[in-house]
Amino acid sequence: MARVRNWYNQSKPATLIWFISLITFYAVFRMASKVSPLSRELQVSNAERNRMYDKMSRDLDEHGALFLKQGETSQSLLLSDLFDIKNGSVTPVLKAANPPVRANVLYMSPEFSLPISKVVRDIFSPTLDKVIWFQNPELYHFSMFHASHHISPVSASEEEIEAEANAVKGVAEKLCRMRIVLDRVVLTSTGVLLGLWQVMSGSDPVTIRSELRNALPHAPVKQLYAPAILHTSLARIIGHPYNSSQEGGSALELQYIHELVVGLNKAIHGTEATISELWYVEEYDVLALALDGKMKLRRFKFGCWKG
Template sequence: MATKAPSCSTRFRSPASAVWFLPAAVFILLLLLLGRPTMDPYAPATPPGPVSSRRADLYGRMTRDLDERGAAFLKGGETSQSLTLSDLFEVRDGAVVPRLKAVDPPVRANVLYLDPVFAAEIAKAVKEVFLPYFDKAIWFQNSSMYHFSMFHASHHLEPILATKDEIEAEVDAVKGVTEAVCPLKISLDRVVLTSTGVLLGLWQVESGTDPADIRSKLREALPRAPQKQLYDPVLLHTSFARILGPPKLPQQEDTSSFSHIKFFHDLIAQVNGKIRGFQAKVSELWYVEEYDVLALALNGKMRVRRLHLGCNEGQDN
């Protein structure tokens, strides 16, 4: 059955109050429309080597992204598709909510799922730090839908058509993978803010089946899937929020000498001080048909098959 994720909207005092951050929002919202944050800013792909060193190299580059590219999400500008804020969001009853758009064919994504028992503490820390400065210019990811993107059977860059029977065959193949994959014990390595305004949690694997191995198994199980996937094989990340505009500054702040980059680094340091090293366990993989553009990120219409990680190959839990 198709389901709709619980609502998670950002409040506004009035519809007019959304207008001031529209130019900056257009840039980041185009990225949202095109898909979840791709690895293009971090190309070329992480070089071969031990997974731990490859992941450390990747996370280092992602951490430096804001310094090297700047806060591009504050610069605004027109999009190649002439998108406006109203294309993706609308103000309803004083709240900004997504303007959901159907996607055909549906995106078919395989994601690891973070239980809300763990996600709630992270979401609380993120909101405590960022909400006072971005109460009208931030979209918080629904904490009941925190996930780690693994592998796409079909995505927006390379749609792969499938009949109902072919989709069911994909689900069965993925179920075969999950029966052999062990639950993951993970720890939050760091929180970073990208140049496109996405607040990401980057994770390390302490035990269980590594994401690189999970993706490899899914590739074997889904031979029709797009050759070009959206993420580096060693990446394990969760999107916590997306900043849509400039911060609300204290009245005493001297704006002439204000450094947005330093300000963002200070906020990131605060978040890391609260939740860096946070541990969680991941025991489910979801096969998701997204009927709306970015349904997982924007609380859209989707069909979810929840698959338990069975660990039947004798790997460590």
């Protein structure tokens, strides 16, 4: 009996350690099962996005502030084609798109867009409110794929348009809710203030564009954006800040604009959002989504919510 008692007393610490280790392993296993690592596909795409975003971050310094010289926009249009300054504020110049542009975009709900928009306005309005167009936060979106765009228009009958919309709905039903994070904000040489995002979980933009390409075989071969990019326009600057006493494109003026962008990055970098809608949009005006023009929306919810 004494031997048994002695063995029990000696083995108690080892048993306790073994039991605690088992509980710890189980807890870690449960946590790991809830937080799935990035898929290989997302890892590759995020790396490609990062390289792309680095290049876009250098665009303003490498090409200068073309928007201060009424240069081209990112879609081969002059700023004067898109905006006018009337009564001390920027007014969009709406021009009919013939045939209408048919765009497929991911939608950001106001739950996420309104706080971002407020910060953008707070930082840029004091010195730029008469020369800046702020994107409507009710229409924050990520352009994915065009069935027709103004550079390569593809006409379609009403029946063909309905067939396209149904095909896009089919794509949406395959997509998983996306959790995304704001990687950075950049100002391009053409004056567009862009939010550039990475994907934490859910469907990858590369996959979404590939699915849309398969669903819309008559779409232009040349699309407007790189397959991996996930970006949304926040604003467009078309003139000089109030406090500018320098000629357009001067080092001091660019430095000041850079400081505004740096301040915005500090304020909203790391912002997270959830995306769960794909829109099929007929834009009856050129860049209707960006300029609050005339359009027809069809909204499709993602079919998978595991993201």
